[in-house]
Every structure is written in structure tokens, then in C-alpha cells.
Amino acid sequence: MTINPAFAPWLDPQAKPIIDFQSVTKNYGDFTAIDNIDLKIYPREFFALLGPSGCGKTTLMRMLAGFETATKGTILIDGQDMAHVPAHNRAVNMMFQSYALFPHLSVADNIAFGLKRSDMPKSEIGGRVDEMLRLVQLGKFAKRKPHQLSGGQRQRVALARALAKGPKLLLLDEPLGALDKKLRHETQFELMDIQEKTGTTFVIVTHDQEEAMTVASRIAVMDHGRLAQIDTPDRVYESPNSVYVADFIGDVNIIRGAVDSCETESAGLKWSEGSAPIRALPGPDLKPGARAAFAVRPEKVSISQTEPTDMHNRVQGKVEDIAYLGNMSMYFVRLADGTLVKAQVANVRRISRRGITWDEQVWLSWTDTAGIILPD
Amino acid sequence: MNFSRKFLIGVPYVWLLVLFLVPFLIVFKIALSDYAISIPPYAPTLELANGWQGIVDLISGLDFENFVFLLDDDLYWKAYLSSVQIAATATVLTLLVGFPIAYGMVNAPDEWRPSLMMLVILPFWTSFLIRVYAWIGLLSNEGLLNSFLLWLGVISEPLIILNTNIAVYIGIVYTYLPFMILPIYASLEKLDASLLEAAQDLGCTRIGAFWSVTVHLAKPGIIAGCFLVFIPALGEVVIPSLLGGSRTLMIGKVLWEEFFSNRDWTVASAVAIILLLILVIPIVLFQRNEQKQREAGK
Amino acid sequence: MRKLTWFNTVSLTLGFAFLYIPIVILVVYSFNKSKLVTIWGGFSPKWYGELLQNQAFLDAAKVTLQVGVVSSTLATILGTMAAFVIVRGGRFYGRTLFSGMIYAPLVMPEVITGLSLLLLFIAIGMDRGVTTIVLAHATFSMCYVSVVVSSRLVSFDQSLEEAAQDLGCTPWDAFKSVTLPIIAPAVFSGWLLAFTLSLDDLVIASFTSGPASTTLPIKIFSSVRLGVSPEINALSTIMIALVTVGVVTASIVSKRAIAQQKRDEQMAEQ
Numbered sequence: 001m002t003i004n005p006a007f008a009p010w011l012d013p014q015a016k017p018i019i020d021f022q023s024v025t026k027n028y029g030d031f032t033a034i035d036n037i038d039l040k041i042y043p044r045e046f047f048a049l050l051g052p053s054g055c056g057k058t059t060l061m062r063m064l065a066g067f068e069t070a071t072k073g074t075i076l077i078d079g080q081d082m083a084h085v086p087a088h089n090r091a092v093n094m095m096f097q098s099y100a101l102f103p104h105l106s107v108a109d110n111i112a113f114g115l116k117r118s119d120m121p122k123s124e125i126g127g128r129v130d131e132m133l134r135l136v137q138l139g140k141f142a143k144r145k146p147h148q149l150s151g152g153q154r155q156r157v158a159l160a161r162a163l164a165k166g167p168k169l170l171l172l173d174e175p176l177g178a179l180d181k182k183l184r185h186e187t188q189f190e191l192m193d194i195q196e197k198t199g200t201t202f203v204i205v206t207h208d209q210e211e212a213m214t215v216a217s218r219i220a221v222m223d224h225g226r227l228a229q230i231d232t233p234d235r236v237y238e239s240p241n242s243v244y245v246a247d248f249i250g251d252v253n254i255i256r257g258a259v260d261s262c263e264t265e266s267a268g269l270k271w272s273e274g275s276a277p278i279r280a281l282p283g284p285d286l287k288p289g290a291r292a293a294f295a296v297r298p299e300k301v302s303i304s305q306t307e308p309t310d311m312h313n314r315v316q317g318k319v320e321d322i323a324y325l326g327n328m329s330m331y332f333v334r335l336a337d338g339t340l341v342k343a344q345v346a347n348v349r350r351i352s353r354r355g356i357t358w359d360e361q362v363w364l365s366w367t368d369t370a371g372i373i374l375p376d
Numbered sequence: 377m378n379f380s381r382k383f384l385i386g387v388p389y390v391w392l393l394v395l396f397l398v399p400f401l402i403v404f405k406i407a408l409s410d411y412a413i414s415i416p417p418y419a420p421t422l423e424l425a426n427g428w429q430g431i432v433d434l435i436s437g438l439d440f441e442n443f444v445f446l447l448d449d450d451l452y453w454k455a456y457l458s459s460v461q462i463a464a465t466a467t468v469l470t471l472l473v474g475f476p477i478a479y480g481m482v483n484a485p486d487e488w489r490p491s492l493m494m495l496v497i498l499p500f501w502t503s504f505l506i507r508v509y510a511w512i513g514l515l516s517n518e519g520l521l522n523s524f525l526l527w528l529g530v531i532s533e534p535l536i537i538l539n540t541n542i543a544v545y546i547g548i549v550y551t552y553l554p555f556m557i558l559p560i561y562a563s564l565e566k567l568d569a570s571l572l573e574a575a576q577d578l579g580c581t582r583i584g585a586f587w588s589v590t591v592h593l594a595k596p597g598i599i600a601g602c603f604l605v606f607i608p609a610l611g612e613v614v615i616p617s618l619l620g621g622s623r624t625l626m627i628g629k630v631l632w633e634e635f636f637s638n639r640d641w642t643v644a645s646a647v648a649i650i651l652l653l654i655l656v657i658p659i660v661l662f663q664r665n666e667q668k669q670r671e672a673g674k
Numbered sequence: 675m676r677k678l679t680w681f682n683t684v685s686l687t688l689g690f691a692f693l694y695i696p697i698v699i700l701v702v703y704s705f706n707k708s709k710l711v712t713i714w715g716g717f718s719p720k721w722y723g724e725l726l727q728n729q730a731f732l733d734a735a736k737v738t739l740q741v742g743v744v745s746s747t748l749a750t751i752l753g754t755m756a757a758f759v760i761v762r763g764g765r766f767y768g769r770t771l772f773s774g775m776i777y778a779p780l781v782m783p784e785v786i787t788g789l790s791l792l793l794l795f796i797a798i799g800m801d802r803g804v805t806t807i808v809l810a811h812a813t814f815s816m817c818y819v820s821v822v823v824s825s826r827l828v829s830f831d832q833s834l835e836e837a838a839q840d841l842g843c844t845p846w847d848a849f850k851s852v853t854l855p856i857i858a859p860a861v862f863s864g865w866l867l868a869f870t871l872s873l874d875d876l877v878i879a880s881f882t883s884g885p886a887s888t889t890l891p892i893k894i895f896s897s898v899r900l901g902v903s904p905e906i907n908a909l910s911t912i913m914i915a916l917v918t919v920g921v922v923t924a925s926i927v928s929k930r931a932i933a934q935q936k937r938d939e940q941m942a943e944q
Contacts, residue, residue: 067836087839100837104855113851114841148938161841380846385766388756388816392775395813399790402797473692476685483682492686494925499693501917503874505891505898506910510696513703513902518710520699553693569677611783613877618898628785632877635789645793648786659781 007217008232009042016079018043018169018201019064024073026059026225033059035225036073041218043168046195046202048212051222051248057205060222061171064203065094078168088117093167097174099158101146108133108142111161118165132160135194152183159191163198170195172204176211188214209249213237221245237297241284243374246295253301253341255294256376262286267373269294272337278313283374296371298344303331304363305355311365317341319360331356333364407645408438442646451630452647456654458625462541463609466548470605471598473549474556478597479590481557482564496561500554508547508618515543515619539621547615552608556601563597564590596669603662610658611651627651697914704907721908731893731909738873738890741804745811746868752812753819753868754861760820761827779817787814788881795882802884810882811872818871819864826860 009015017040026034033056041047049057062068063075066087075082077092093114102110111132115125133139136156146154155175162170175191176184192215195202206212212219213233221228221236221244229236229245240246243254255278257271267282269292278294286292308314317333320340324347331343343364356362446452481492499507514520515538522534537543567590575585591598613628620626627647635644678686704722708715725731756776763769779787791810795802834856838848854861876891883889890909897906 065836065840067839087836088842088844092840094837094840096833096837098831098833100831100833102834102838102852102856113838117842117847144941145938147935148941150942153942165841384755385759385763385772388752388759388776389768389772391752391813391816392756392772395791395794395809396775396779397771399794402793403786403790406793473689476681477689480678480682480686480689483678484686485678490925490929494921495690495693498918498921499697501870501921502697503891503910503913503917505874505876505894506700506913507696509894509898509902509906509910510700512898514696514699516902550692550696607781608783611785613785614895618895628783631785631789636880641793644789648789651783652786655781655783662781 007044009045010040010218015042017041017076018078019203020074020076020079021060022074022076024063024070024075026056026063026068027071033225034063034070037225037227039220039227039230041201041203043201044199046192046204046215046217048216048219049203049205049222050207050209050212050219052207054224055222056225057222058173061094061173061203061205064169065092065171066090091167092169092171093162093165094171094173095158095162095175097177099146099154101154101157101161103146106143106145107138107149107157110146110157111164113161114165128164132164135163135197136160151178152187155179155187159194163194163200166198167200169201169203172202174206175204176206176208184211185214191215213249221248239281239283239372240295240374243293243295243376246372246374251298251342251344253296253298253371255339255341257292257294259286259288259290259292259373262288266368269373275315276312278371278373279368280313280371280373281369283372285375286373287375291376292373293376294371294373296366298330298342299328299346300370301341301343301364301366303333303343303345303356304365305360307363308365312368313370314363314365315341316361316363319356319358319362322356322358331362333362403645403648405438406642407442407649408440409642409645410439410441442642443650445643446646446650451625452650455625455627455630456650459610459627460654462544462624462626463548463606463612466545466552466609467602467606469545470549470552470556471602474553474601475560475594475598477553478557478560478564478594481561482567496554496557504551505614507551508615511543511547511550511619512538515546538619539624541620541624543619544616544624544626547619548605548609548612551615552605555604559600559604560594560597563594567593596665596672599665600662600669603658603665607655607658607662610655700907701911701914704904704911706904706907709904721904722912725905725908725912728905730888731890731905734888734890734893737804737887741807741811741879741889742869742872745808745872746815746865748808748812749815749819749868750861750865753816753864754823756816756820757823757827761824776817776820779814780821784814784875784877788878791878792881802882803887806882806884807879807887807889810878811868811875814878815868815871818867819861822864822867823857823860826857830857 019039019041021037021039024034024037025032035056037060049060051057059068063070064077066082066085066089069083077090082090102113105113108129111129112125115128116122120128129142130139133142136159138153138156138160141149141153141157146157149157155178159175172191176187179187188211191202204212204215213236216233218230218232219236220230223244228248229241231239236245237249240249246252247254255269255271257269257278260268260270260277262268262282264282266279267286268277268279270277271294280294280296283292302308302311307316315335317335319331320334321332323330323332326347328344328346331345333341333343335341341364477496481489481496484492512519516522517534517536517538519538521537522531525531526534537546571589571593572585575589576582580588611628612626613632616624616626616629617632620629628651631644631647631651634640634647705717705719706715707718707720756772760773760776788810791806791813792802795806800806830853834852835845835848838852839845843851874891875889876895879889879892880895883892894906894909897903
């Protein structure tokens with residue numbers, strides 16, 4: 001059972017989407033970049049398009065910005081068909097991956113650039129620029145040029161510039177890729193803050209699933225031009241609808257086999273002769289006897305030296321490797337049939353005090369609802 | 377295609393068609409025409425007033441007479457051969473002079489490099505005519521070089537350099553030196569002293585290391601430089617006119633004289649066409665080499 | 675660490691001596707009182723005076739400058755357009771021919787280019803004069819300009835133009851406000867290159883000029899065929915001096931710009 005967040009317009013049948021992709025396809029010659037996609041994004045969402053390189057997420061974003069046109073289908077922004085609306089006439093602004101700051105203009109002029117081409121009276125532009133500079137905490141850097149700024153500062157100018165016109169929709173193309181890890185984490189929270197404060201709909205494109213999980217209200221996982229799954233971060237993580245999604249998000253153990261039983265609340269996977277079927281939550285479209293895969297996250301796998309007779313799902317194996325990562329340890333356990341299963345344990349005790357060591361025979365176990373069985 | 381795209385492509389395209397391609401086709405047509413004592417000094421000309429018949433008359437009046445003439449008369453094919461030989465020799469000389477300079481620049485301390493670069497480029501921006509002219513005063517019988525050598529006592533009679541092929545070589549090397557130095561310098565810049573040390577560590581002598589590492593690395597630059605010298609040198613007019621003698625046969629000069637002195641435009645055009653055909657080979661080779669370099673760089 | 679071997683030092687010294695001694699001698703002898711090269715008659719700037727009173731030379735200089743400025747401006751506009759077509763044009767009907775025409779003048783001998791243009795002007799009945807030289811120079815210079823601007827365009831970040839459009843610019847506005855200011859140095863170099871080529875051109879100008887439109891190189895060439903003349907030395911010295919000032923200034927400006935860039939980058943670290 002997942003908990004519904006307070007903010008969930010996608011569940012409201014009366015809600016009007018701000019972005020509506022209707023059967024959109026994009027072909028480049030023989031190559032299909034976007035394959036018949038239907039997608040609705042609602043106002044005030046922080047929506048993430050997630051996937052590996054070449055999955056089509058950037059193409060989708062560029063179609064929203066107006067730099068690509070759909071080969072087939074309709075794109076509506078705020079109910080308006082964008083078919084003949086060029087990029088410069090859309091109430092959409094974009095923050096580019098390379099920041100695309102104009103090198104010949106100062107920070108203030110960069111931010112004012114879009115304002116000068118809007119209806120805003122000249123007298124108000126200066127004030128708005130100051131407001132934006134305060135929002136991203138770059139007040140003292142107004143007169144500097146982009147090459148006089150560090151990477152993080154440039155990123156904030158790009159954000160300020162994109163927000164200056166108060167667009168309905170802000171597109172962010174891999175905005176945090178160039179930043180180091182610590183700065184990335186800080187900036188993620190700043191972005192969420194700014195999004196809530198300004199009430200703008202954000203659509204972010206990223207290949208970093210950690211980033212998507214942190215900032216997004218909903219994630220769309222993409223695969224070769226198709227939407228694999230659209231859901232809130234916790235549902236995508238806990239209830240992936242396919243092996244692809246399960247594998248893409250976070251770390252996962254996959255055990256392959258055939259569907260043994262399938263009911264509404266629980267399913268079973270027959271995976272090896274002589275072992276009891278694994279019990280787990282059922283994924284979509286399971287047919288008894290069909291090939292399937294069992295997916296469970298490493299942190300939900302318990303490891304012990306004695307047999308946990310109270311758990312239905314239990315297997316035996318030999319510890320092949322141990323990775324010590326400071327806050328947690330990852331045990332790599334080889335089962336009798338050759339499958340490698342990872343068990344992640346938080347280091348609540350010092351590792352030297354835990355008995356398990358290399359080459360030891362151990363028991364792995366997990367609850368009946370820890371994993372999910374997915375079609376293969 | 378929207379209007380602005382049509383405009384952007386169309387304007388330079390039409391310009392080049394009218395002022396580059398069409399003139400070129402006219403040269404070809406005139407090469408096929410006959411000499412006539414008229415203005416213009418060739419026949420047949422296109423009389424559009426005669427309509428279609430005019431065009432038929434034009435085409436029937438064309439022939440390959442001029443090309444046959446070129447093949448028959450010694451002067452022309454000797455001039456072509458001589459041009460190729462002079463251009464090739466001059467290219468090799470330019471390489472021999474230019475390579476050590478480029479190599480020296482590469483080994484120079486970093487602070488000197490911009491200044492050295494400026495010193496190489498400066499002659500390029502100076503008038504080419506003036507630089508060739510400078511050598512007239514130097515190489516003539518009463519010129520500075522001879523006076524200097526006579527004064528030194530090295531020679532007893534002035535050396536005849538001006539108005540010979542030797543002066544032409546000096547002129548070409550002098551004028552085209554920057555075109556040889558710059559590509560070689562660009563290739564050698566990537567030279568790392570540690571490569572040479574590694575080669576020597578593996579058993580090469582210093583000369584051996586120089587040959588297998590340095591020269592090999594410079595090969596693309598050397599090839600580019602040679603083409604950049606050879607191709608224009610082949611069609612040179614000014615240098616053979618000012619520094620060469622009456623016996624210096626270069627095809628550019630021949631064409632010039634054919635046109636201005638003899639007023640035989642038809643032969644001049646035929647000479648031009650053949651020159652172009654000769655040049656096609658090195659030009660295509662050059663393009664192929666550039667293409668290879670670009671792909672190797674990827 | 676690279677070191678200068680004795681071979682390097684010798685070749686650099688001899689090499690630059692070879693490049694510059696003729697020029698130096700030219701300059702020195704422009705001040706020679708005597709007309710003959712071999713005899714030093716004493717220091718005298720009189721040839722400069724004679725030069726500046728020589729109407730033929732002054733007229734030729736005027737024509738040369740006119741042709742230079744007009745043709746290089748034309749060449750810059752056309753060449754920049756051609757560069758955009760080559761780099762951004764994508765596929766269009768007749769593209770191979772276009773690329774061929776843009777690069778061919780760079781390798782074609784000037785005699786052929788000059789000959790062909792003259793024959794064109796005669797065929798269409800155009801009188802030879804300043805206009806025909808301008809047309810001829812613009813045509814071959816635009817190819818050089820397009821090479822210079824192309825190489826800048828290839829490394830130009832197109833997302834800057836997209837950002838401009840995203841913020842509300844029409845494509846033309848984006849070009850004017852963002853692209854052009856950024857590629858301006860390359861466009862200016864192209865102009866300068868076209869100007870130098872025009873100023874220096876002898877062969878093509880000889881073919882395409884008329885009786886009243888003698889350019890400076892044509893005048894120099896016809897004088898020089900008669901032998902060395904100190905007036906020509908004086909003219910040469912003036913031209914060399916102008917070019918030297920230009921190149922040295924450019925060098926200093928570029929050194930300063932690099933130093934400024936370094937300072938800016940350090941500022942960014944704070």
C-alpha cells in the first residue's frame with residue numbers, strides 16, 4: 001500500500017493538465033525517437049523525464065520548447081495547440097545543459113535579455129532583474145561577465161534568466177550534471193524551494209535517478225522513445241512495472257524463473273528445482289506459467305548465519321565479496337544455482353563486530369512483500 | 377524552404393554562378409574559338425539576334441584547333457613541364473629552409489613563441505610585390521649581393537643570378553616560406569620531449585629519434601605545406617616576370633604574354649584550360665589528404 | 675621541457691635573417707641620396723617628397739583604397755552568408771556545386787581567374803573600371819572570408835541561439851543580438867584578410883582594370899620592370915611601416931586580451 005501525497009493532481013479527474021502529449025511520434029528519417037507517447041503533466045508539478053542516453057527524453061523536452069516539431073500527434077500547452085507556435089512565442093522557458101549564457105553580456109543583461117523582448121515596461125525591468133538576483137543569491141555579481149563566474153554561479157544565472165519572465169513552464173535540461181556532488185545536493189533542494197515559491201511547473205530531464213527521486217513529484221522512466229512507467233518516486237522504486245524500470249532505478253536483485261501462482265495480493269515465482277517458490281507482490285500482466293523475474297532491493301534482503309525458519313523466502317549461499325561503504329556494507333552472495341544476490345546492511349554496529357566474513361555459508365531472507373514479480 | 381533561407385543560400389550562390397562559373401565556361405568556349413582580327417579578337421561570337429540559328433552557328437564554329445596548336449608548338453608543352461619542374465624544385469627548397477625554422481620555433485621558450493609567430497606572419501601581410509621587388513636590387517649584377525661578395529673577395533666577377541631560374545627559386549622560397557612554416561609548426565607543436573626520450577631509451581640514436589619521431593609527427597604539416605606552395609607556384613606570374621629571364625619558361629607568364637602581348641585570347645584560354653587540368657591532380661590529392669587528417673583527428 | 679639546440683638557434687637566426695634582410699635593405703635604401711643601389715650617397719628623405727608629388731602614384735593609391743574598402747566589405751557580407759550556408763545549410767539542391775565554387779578560387783591560379791572575369795565583362799559589354807575590379811576582388815575574397823568565418827561558426831555553440839529564441843527573439847533578432855556580436859572578431863579578421871588581398875592583388879587587377887583605374891600594384895609592377903627605383907623603395911617603406919604598425923598593435927592587443935582572460939578566470943575562483 002502506498003501513501004498518497006497531499007499534492008496529486010494526476011489523480012483528480014477534473015484537473016486540467018498544463019502539458020498534454022497526444023499520440024506524439026517523432027521520426028528522424030528511419031529512426032523513431034519518440035514512439036506514440038501520451039503524457040499529461042499538471043500545473044505546479046516537478047516532473048522528471050528519466051532515462052539513459054538516446055531514450056528520447058531530450059527530444060521530448062525540445063518539442064515542448066519549440067525546437068523540434070512532432071511528426072505525428074498533438075502537443076498542447078495550457079490547452080493551446082503548439083503546432084504552429086514557434087519557440088519565441090511560447091510561455092515556456094528553458095535552462096540549458098551548457099547554461100548557454102551570452103558571453104558578451106553581463107549577468108544583469110543576461111537576465112534582462114528576455115524581459116527586454118517582452119511587454120514589461122522598461123522602468124520595471126531593472127527591478128525584476130534585482131528580484132531574480134536575490135532569488136538566486138547573486139546580488140553582488142550583477143556586473144560580472146559569465147567567464148568571470150564559477151560553474152555553480154553560472155548555473156544560478158541560467159536559472160534566474162529562465163525564471164525572469166515568470167513562465168508557466170520551466171524546462172531544465174540536465175541542470176546539475178556539471179556540478180560536483182556536494183553542490184549538486186545543495187542545488188537540488190534550492191531548486192525544489194524555488195519551484196514551490198514561484199509556483200512554476202518544472203520539467204527536468206536527467207539520467208541521474210537519484211536526482212529524479214530527490215526533486216520530482218512524479219517520474220517518467222523512458223526507454224527507446226516510449227514511456228516505461230510514470231509514477232511518484234516511491235511507487236517507481238517500490239513497485240516498478242518492468243524489469244527495465246526495476247533495473248534502472250537504484251540497485252536491484254533479479255532472479256528469473258516462471259510464474260507459479262498469481263493472485264491479487266500475492267504471487268509466486270518458481271525459480272529452481274528443489275526450492276520453494278518465492279512469494280512477492282504481483283506486478284502487472286502476470287500469467288501462470290509465463291516467464292517472469294523476481295525483483296527485490298538489496299536493503300530489503302536480510303543476511304544471517306543461522307537459518308531464519310520464520311521467513312518463507314529464504315535461500316542459502318556463500319559470501320563471495322563484501323563491500324564496505326562507510327555507512328553500510330554490501331554482501332555479494334552466490335547461491336547454489338549460480339545467481340548472485342546482493343544484501344545491503346546498515347552498519348549500525350562496527351563491521352569488525354559482525355561475524356560474517358568471506359566464503360562463509362549464510363542465509364538470505366526477505367518478507368513476502370519485500371519484492372515484486374514482473375513479466376520478463 | 378522559407379524565404380530567408382532561400383535568400384541566404386541564393387545570394388552567394390547566384391553571385392558565384394555569375395562571377396565564377398559562367399566566366400569559367402566562357403574561357404572554355406573561347407578556347408574552342410578561332411583567332412579573329414576583330415573586337416573581341418575571337419570568332420564565332422554568339423549573335424542572339426539570330427535566335428536559334430545563332431546558337432547553331434556558334435557551336436558549329438567551335439573546334440579544338442587551339443588545343444592541337446598547343447600540342448604541336450614546342451613552346452607550350454615545354455612551358456608546362458618547366459613550370460612543374462620549377463614549382464616542384466622550389467617546393468623542396470622551401471621545405472628545406474622552412475622545416476628548420478619551424479622546428480626551431482617549436483623548441484623555443486614559451487615566452488618567445490607569440491613574438492616568433494608574429495615575425496613569421498608579418499611578411500605575409502606585407503605586399504608580395506614589394507617583397508619580390510626587394511630581391512631585384514639584391515640579385516642584379518650591380519646589386520648588393522654581388523657587391524658584397526666582390527668586396528669580400530670571394531668572387532672576382534659578378535654572379536649572374538637575376539633573370540635566371542635561380543632567382544626564381546629564391547623568389548618562390550622567399551614568398552611562400554610562411555605557408556610552409558605554419559603548417560609544419562602546427563604539427564610539431566604536439567611534439568613532446570618525452571617522446572624523443574622514450575625513443576632514445578628504446579635504442580634510437582639522436583638522429584634516429586629525430587627521424588622516426590619528429591619528422592613522422594610533422595608529416596601532415598609537411599604535406600600540407602608542400603601543397604600550399606606547389607599549387608600556387610605552378611601558376612606564378614609575378615616572380616618569373618620580375619626575377620626570371622626570357623628563358624625562364626613558366627606557364628603563368630606564357631599565358632600572360634599570350635594574352636597581353638600577342639592578343640591571342642583563344643590560345644591563352646586553351647593554355648588556361650590545360651593548366652587547370654594539370655592542377656586537378658594535386659588539388660584532388662590535397663583534398664584527400666585534408667580529409668584523412670580530419671578523420672584521423674577524430 | 676623543450677630546449678633550443680645550437681642547430682635550432684642557427685636555423686632561427688639564419689631563417690629570420692633571410693626573411694627580413696631584404697626588407698631592411700629596401701627601407702635603408704629608400705633614404706639613399708643616390709639613385710643607384712651600389713652607391714651610398716648619404717642619408718636623404720627626398721624620395722619620399724618626390725613620391726608624394728607623383729600624381730600617378732597618388733591616383734593609383736586612391737583607386738586601390740577605394741577598391742579595397744568596397745570589395746572587402748562586399749566580400750565580408752557574401753563570405754559570411756556563404757559560411758552560414760556551408761556550416762548550417764544542411765542538404766539542399768546543388769550543394770556540392772556550391773561547396774566546389776566556394777573552395778575553388780582558393781586553389782585556382784590568379785591568371786585563370788583574372789582571364790575568365792575579363793572575358794565575362796567583355797561578353798556582357800561591361801566597361802572595365804573601378805566597378806569591375808571591385809566585382810572581381812569581392813568574388814575571390816569572399817572565399818577567404820568564408821573559410822575564416824566557417825571555422826569560427828563550426829565551434830559556435832548553437833544553444834546560445836536557441837536560448838535567445840527561447841527568451842523571445844525571432845531568428846533574425848537572435849542572429850543580430852547574440853550570434854553576430856560573438857562571431858564579430860572572426861568577421862573582422864575576414865574583412866582584414868579581404869582588404870589585404872585586394873590591396874596586394876596584381877594579376878586579377880591587371881585583367882579587370884580599365885584605362886582610368888590603375889591600382890597601386892599595377893603601377894608598381896610597370897615601374898619595377900624598368901628596374902630599381904628609390905621612389906618605389908620609399909613607397910614600399912611606407913607600406914611596410916603601416917603593416918608593421920597594424921600587426922604589432924594586433925599582437926599587443928591579443929596579448930593583453932589573454933592576460934585579461936587569465937585574470938577573469940582567477941576572479942571566478944573566488
